[in-house]
Amino acid sequence: MEIQLPTDQQAIVEDMVASGRFSSVNEAISAGVRLLASTEALRQEVQLGIEQADRGEVIDHDTVFSRLRTVAASAQG
Template identity: 40%
Template sequence: MNIVLSPEQEQFVHEQIACGRYNSANDMIREALRLLEERNESSHHRFEELRREIAIGIEQADRGELVNGKEVFSKLRERNDAQIHPK
């Protein structure tokens, strides 16, 4: 497989090798791919978690377990003000 990098990307790779962070371009690309896989996996898990939370919220709403939005934001403002201006 051949990969074409922009001049800026190529310079960045050379800088990372020169400063000793990586032994080779291959090492750097492997690490970059590992981090990308990790980020994608984390995003996927977070997305699934949000879907579950939304489903729970919909079930609660269907049961009539609702909260007044104005009250929630009022309490959040009070908490925020208390943290910014502690007594």
């Protein structure tokens, strides 16, 4: 696959490779694609939460914090 990036984005990728952040352009682009996939998955989860809230499928904050305290207490042993 061949990818053409706008000049400003190409410069960013090349600077990251030159600085040693990534060992190659391919590695930098792969990291960008992974980030894009992660962002999309998060967007879908947020949308699911919005739809659940719209249907009234929510938990009040007192219940959430009570559950978190229980989990934290059990994690401490």
